[in-house]
Amino acid sequence: MxxxxxxxxxxxxxxxxxxxxxxxxxxxxxxxxxxxxxxxxxxxxxxxxxxxxxxxxxxxxxxxxxxxxxxxxxxxxxxxxxxxxxxxxxxxxxxxxxxxxxxxxxxxxxxxxxxxxxxxxxxxxxxxxxxxxxxxxxxxxxxAHPTQALLDVFTIRRHKPDFASLKVAIVGDILHSRVARSQIHALKTLGVPEIRVVAPRTLLPKAVESLGVVPYCELEAGIEGVDVILMLRLQKERMQGAFIPSEHEYYRSFGLTSARLARAKPDCLVMHPGPINRGVEIASEVADGVHSVILEQxxxxxxxxxxxxxxxxxxxx
The missing domain is CATH 3.40.50.1370 (Aspartate/ornithine carbamoyltransferase)
Known part of the structure; x- marks a missing residue:
C-alpha cells in the first residue's frame, strides 16, 4: 500500500x-x-x-x-x-x-x-x-475515507493535542463504516492508547479486537470517562437485512443524549462526520451543545x- x-x-x-x-x-x-x-x-x-x-x-x-x-x-x-x-x-x-x-x-x-x-x-x-x-x-x-479521518484527528488536536493521553469512543455502525476504519488507523498511528468501539453486536465486525480496539455493546459503559466521542451515521444504504429492530429502538439504546454524555469527561468532545440523523444517533441538544465540534469538523x-x-x-x- x-x-x-x-x-x-x-x-x-x-x-x-x-x-x-x-x-x-x-x-x-x-x-x-x-x-x-x-x-x-x-x-x-x-x-x-x-x-x-x-x-x-x-x-x-x-x-x-x-x-x-x-x-x-x-x-x-x-x-x-x-x-x-x-x-x-x-x-x-x-x-x-x-x-x-x-x-x-x-x-x-x-x-x-x-x-x-x-x-x-x-x-x-x-x-x-x-x-x-x-x-x-x-x-x-x-x-476507507482517509481525508475524513484526517480532519477528525485535526479537530481533536486543536482541542486536545496530547494524543497519548486520550480515551476515544467510536459509536454507531462500525460494521459498514469506512470512516470508522480510517479513524481507527489514524488514532492508532498517532498514539492514542485506548480506542473503544461501541455498537450493537450486529453492527460490530467479527474479530474487531484485531484492529486494536476494545468493543462495547452498551453505550453507557463504552463512553464512561472518555475524552472524545466520535458518533457515526447508520449506513442504511449499505445494510442488507435487519441489523437493528428499528431506528426508535436504536436511539433508545445507543442515541447520545445529554444524560448519557454526562458519563464522559466534563470536557469531552462530541463529533460526527455527517449527515446527522437527529433523534436516531444523537439528540439535538447534544449535536448543537457546548461539547459539539461538528461544524468545526x-x-x-x-x-x-x-x-x-x-x-x-x-x-x-
Whole structure:
C-alpha cells in the first residue's frame, strides 16, 4: 500500500488510505493544514499553489459535504475544477471505468478525487493512471475515507493535542463504516492508547479486537470517562437485512443524549462526520451543545483537503 501512495523518494504520490502511512506523514498533513487555516479569513480566499492544474471530482456516490469541501479546497488552491455527474456520464451508458479515466486523462487532467461504492476503486484507478496524475480517495465502499479521518484527528488536536493521553469512543455502525476504519488507523498511528468501539453486536465486525480496539455493546459503559466521542451515521444504504429492530429502538439504546454524555469527561468532545440523523444517533441538544465540534469538523475539512491536494501535487512541505 505504501508503495502505491509514496514515490521512490518517499513523497506522497496518491492519498488512498491512512493505513500504512507513518505518524510523521499524518503530522505533516495536519501541520500543512494549519498553514492553510488562515486562507478562510483572507479577503481573497485563494493561494496560487495549484494555478493551472485541473482537478476532477469523480463521484459515483451522492455527497454534499465531501464533494463541496473538495471543490472549495481545490478552488482555494487556484485549481480549475470539473465536477463529473456520473449518473448522466458515459459510465451510466456502459463505458468502463478505465475508459472514462483514459478519456479524462486525454484532456490533460492532473488529479482525480474519487468517491465510489466499491471498496478498492480508488486504488484500482491509482494503479492505472498516467504517472503524472494523482488520485485522492474520497471514500470507497466500506474500506476507507482517509481525508475524513484526517480532519477528525485535526479537530481533536486543536482541542486536545496530547494524543497519548486520550480515551476515544467510536459509536454507531462500525460494521459498514469506512470512516470508522480510517479513524481507527489514524488514532492508532498517532498514539492514542485506548480506542473503544461501541455498537450493537450486529453492527460490530467479527474479530474487531484485531484492529486494536476494545468493543462495547452498551453505550453507557463504552463512553464512561472518555475524552472524545466520535458518533457515526447508520449506513442504511449499505445494510442488507435487519441489523437493528428499528431506528426508535436504536436511539433508545445507543442515541447520545445529554444524560448519557454526562458519563464522559466534563470536557469531552462530541463529533460526527455527517449527515446527522437527529433523534436516531444523537439528540439535538447534544449535536448543537457546548461539547459539539461538528461544524468545526466541516470547516477544518477544507484546510485538510487543501493540504492533501498540495502535498500530492508536490507543492507543499
Amino acid at each position: 505504501s508503495d502505491l501512495q509514496l514515490d521512490s523518494q518517499g513523497r506522497l504520490r496518491h492519498f488512498l488510505t491512512v493505513e500504512g502511512l507513518s505518524r510523521e506523514w499524518l503530522l505533516k498533513i495536519m501541520d500543512t493544514a494549519e498553514s492553510f487555516g488562515s486562507v478562510t479569513y483572507q479577503k481573497v480566499k485563494k493561494v496560487p499553489l495549484l494555478r493551472g492544474k485541473t482537478v476532477v471530482n469523480l463521484f459515483f456516490e451522492t455527497s454534499t459535504r465531501t464533494r463541496t469541501t473538495f471543490e472549495l479546497a481545490a478552488k482555494r488552491l487556484s485549481a480549475d475544477v470539473l465536477n463529473l455527474n456520473v449518473q448522466v456520464s458515459a459510465t451510466a451508458k456502459g463505458e468502463s471505468l478505465l475508459d472514462t479515466i483514459r478519456n479524462l486523462e486525454a484532456m490533460s487532467v492532473d488529479m482525480f478525487v474519487v468517491r465510489h461504492p466499491d471498496s478498492g476503486a480508488a486504488h484500482f484507478i491509482a494503479r492505472h493512471v498516467a504517472p503524472e496524475v494523482c488520485v485522492i480517495n474520497a471514500g470507497d465502499g466500506r474500506h 466541516v470547516s477544518h475539512g477544507i484546510a485538510v483537503r487543501m493540504a492533501v491536494m498540495a502535498l500530492v501535487m508536490g507543492r507543499a512541505g
